[in-house]
Amino acid sequence: MNSPDTTDPRGTAALAISARGLVKTFGKLQAVAGIDLDVPRGMIFAVLGPNGAGKTTLIRMLATLIAPDEGKATVMGHDLRDEADAVRSSIALTGQFASLDEDLTGRENLLLLARLWGFRGRQATGRARDLLEAFNLSDAANKQVKDYSGGMRRRLDIAASLIVTPGVLFLDEPTTGLDPVARQGVWRMIRDLARSGVTILLTTQYLEEADQLAARIAVIDRGRKIAEGTSRELKATIGSGFLHVALGDASDIDRASALLEAKLGHPPKRNVEGGALSIMADTPKAANEAVAALMADGIAVTDFSMGTPSLDEVFFALTGDPAEPEKEQAS
Amino acid sequence: MNDITPATLKHVERPARPGGMSNALVFGWRAILKFKHVPEQLFDLIMTPIMFTLLFTFVFGGALAGSTDNYLQFFLPGILVQTVVFNSVYSGMGLSTDLGKGLFERFRSLPIWPLAPFAGLMVGDVLRHFIAGSIILAIGLMLGYRAEAGVFGVIGAFLLLFAVGFGFGWVFILMGLLIRTPMTVMTIGFTLIFPLVFASNIMVEPETMPDWLRAFVDHNPISFITTALRGLMGGGVTFQQILLALIAPVLLTVVLAPASLVAYRRK
Numbered sequence: 001m002n003s004p005d006t007t008d009p010r011g012t013a014a015l016a017i018s019a020r021g022l023v024k025t026f027g028k029l030q031a032v033a034g035i036d037l038d039v040p041r042g043m044i045f046a047v048l049g050p051n052g053a054g055k056t057t058l059i060r061m062l063a064t065l066i067a068p069d070e071g072k073a074t075v076m077g078h079d080l081r082d083e084a085d086a087v088r089s090s091i092a093l094t095g096q097f098a099s100l101d102e103d104l105t106g107r108e109n110l111l112l113l114a115r116l117w118g119f120r121g122r123q124a125t126g127r128a129r130d131l132l133e134a135f136n137l138s139d140a141a142n143k144q145v146k147d148y149s150g151g152m153r154r155r156l157d158i159a160a161s162l163i164v165t166p167g168v169l170f171l172d173e174p175t176t177g178l179d180p181v182a183r184q185g186v187w188r189m190i191r192d193l194a195r196s197g198v199t200i201l202l203t204t205q206y207l208e209e210a211d212q213l214a215a216r217i218a219v220i221d222r223g224r225k226i227a228e229g230t231s232r233e234l235k236a237t238i239g240s241g242f243l244h245v246a247l248g249d250a251s252d253i254d255r256a257s258a259l260l261e262a263k264l265g266h267p268p269k270r271n272v273e274g275g276a277l278s279i280m281a282d283t284p285k286a287a288n289e290a291v292a293a294l295m296a297d298g299i300a301v302t303d304f305s306m307g308t309p310s311l312d313e314v315f316f317a318l319t320g321d322p323a324e325p326e327k328e329q330a331s
Numbered sequence: 332m333n334d335i336t337p338a339t340l341k342h343v344e345r346p347a348r349p350g351g352m353s354n355a356l357v358f359g360w361r362a363i364l365k366f367k368h369v370p371e372q373l374f375d376l377i378m379t380p381i382m383f384t385l386l387f388t389f390v391f392g393g394a395l396a397g398s399t400d401n402y403l404q405f406f407l408p409g410i411l412v413q414t415v416v417f418n419s420v421y422s423g424m425g426l427s428t429d430l431g432k433g434l435f436e437r438f439r440s441l442p443i444w445p446l447a448p449f450a451g452l453m454v455g456d457v458l459r460h461f462i463a464g465s466i467i468l469a470i471g472l473m474l475g476y477r478a479e480a481g482v483f484g485v486i487g488a489f490l491l492l493f494a495v496g497f498g499f500g501w502v503f504i505l506m507g508l509l510i511r512t513p514m515t516v517m518t519i520g521f522t523l524i525f526p527l528v529f530a531s532n533i534m535v536e537p538e539t540m541p542d543w544l545r546a547f548v549d550h551n552p553i554s555f556i557t558t559a560l561r562g563l564m565g566g567g568v569t570f571q572q573i574l575l576a577l578i579a580p581v582l583l584t585v586v587l588a589p590a591s592l593v594a595y596r597r598k
């Protein structure tokens with residue numbers, strides 16, 4: 001699975017991350033089953049995937065926490081295997097679960113890391129103070145982390161990754177479990193960071209998050225990359241929107257399904273509860289006509305709406321649609 | 332929520348790389364902070380030995396040694412050994428807790444000396460042994476214990492205790508690394524430690540024990556350590572006793588420190 005082109009010096013110099021054929025197996029399970037990744041410097045890059053897709057495993061390999069079984073990668077020009085320490089010097093990782101010392105205060109957590117990086121005395125306290133201020137945590141600086149809210153923890157966790165400005169910042173599901181306000185705050189923070197020149201590789205389960213933040217998105221499922229591109233390119237592959245239809249009578253579902261497929265040219269997805277369908281619709285006009293056709297055929301429609309596709313629907317579109325070949329390796 | 336201020340996002344270069352010792356001291360500082368924030372942990376550490384001291388001295392002391400005073404004189408060095416060994420179990424539990432929280436993920440992604448977190452743990456352990464040992468000794472002195480060998484004997488005894496704590500510490504560091512749940516570390520830890528501590532000469536001289544048990548007690552590393560400690564504090568210690576006492580801690584360190592590093596790297 002190794003492709004030889006990783007040695008191309010021109011290609012890797014401009015890339016913050018370049019990975020070829022990464023594989024990690026746990027027992028019988030291939031958590032990551034051969035992933036290629038090229039992340040240009042200074043970009044926000046999102047890895048989108050459902051639970052168990054292998055996002056954390058991929059990040060942990062790139063952050064030198066676990067060794068890949070196969071494949072190779074460079075991070076900021078350093079080889080993952082041979083120059084692990086150089087890689088560690090140029091990255092920072094904010095893991096999926098807060099990596100903070102719950103017993104210590106916010107300030108002490110930052111001081112601890114600043115000192116481990118080699119800041120001494122005033123420099124270390126200054127660094128901790130600056131970061132607390134920047135992340136709006138000054139008031140809670142002397143509280144123990146176990147008394148922090150989820151949003152405060154996340155901010156402190158990210159602050160702790162910025163003691164020394166990293167070349168690449170890995171953020172593993174930075175907003176999972178946050179309320180919408182806290183999520184907006186973290187998003188703003190990520191954008192500001194990217195503006196300051198840091199390359200950011202983040203993972204997420206939310207299409208919306210990838211869409212909002214990332215210049216490029218890789219969609220992974222069961223350890224494989226099933227699509228990659230800009231948000232616009234991905235949307236073009238999976239249709240600009242999704243039409244959701246609720247039926248008055250669940251027994252109409254087969255008829256409705258066939259009709260919608262004929263009208264819109266995509267396979268509809270039945271909701272588990274029955275009596276409802278989701279289907280890709282290339283334009284609002286086409287969706288409108290499809291609903292009209294249902295009604296004209298005497299099918300009772302109690303509700304319909306147009307929405308952006310959920311991650312679930314993206315996967316359905318990318319994996320469950322034999323008519324439309326995957327636009328994999330579109331890069 | 333306010334935005335982060337761009338000023339702080341200025342580029343910060345890393346300072347000169349600190350040495351391994353400096354890293355270890357930072358982790359030691361963390362251990363000390365833990366005492367400040369979680370003073371309850373000391374309570375766990377010293378309550379058991381205090382209870383043991385009082386119970387054994389006053390309940391069994393007369394029967395075992397003729398008088399409570401005599402027994403205390405015999406028992407106190409032993410209870411110090413027991414305290415240190417039990418403490419090491421708690422330290423392994425602490426490590427297992429830390430590892431479960433993802434905090435070590437961050438440490439491992441930092442360019443630092445890989446053994447520094449454990450060296451820091453040891454600094455914390457030594458401090459705990461010192462605090463717990465001092466409290467037990469103070470209570471002993473109040474109850475009438477006399478360290479015949481004087482201050483230097485006591486200092487020597489504490490140094491030996493640190494060595495013992497250091498050596499046995501690796502057992503529980505390794506367990507902390509290999510076992511996910513802190514409660515399991517504690518259960519297995521005490522299952523291993525209890526026979527060693529009780530089938531030793533800490534509580535009673537082995538004269539009255541059956542031969543098979545006596546053979547075990549006589550070769551139990553805890554007995555060697557206790558004998559040396561009695562000698563150090565009460566006077567009359569021999570060089571050979573100290574050597575025998577140090578065998579187990581040295582062996583454990585030589586074998587388990589590299590094993591711990593491998594387990595840590597592999598995680």
Ligand SMILES: Nc1ncnc2c1ncn2[C@@H]1O[C@H](COP(=O)(O)OP(=O)(O)OP(=O)(O)O)[C@@H](O)[C@H]1O
Pocket residue numbers: 026029030031049050051052053054055056057058096205
């Ligand atoms: N240390 C491990 N030992 C065994 N299996 C593991 C280990 N780590 C991950 N796995 C398995 O590998 C697969 C991918 O896990 P991973 O944590 O990378 O997924 P993820 O995309 O991060 O999921 P989530 O969104 O739930 O965080 C899962 O099936 C998981 O059970």
Ligand SMILES: [Mg+2]
Pocket residue numbers: 055056057096172
């Ligand atoms: Mg994950």
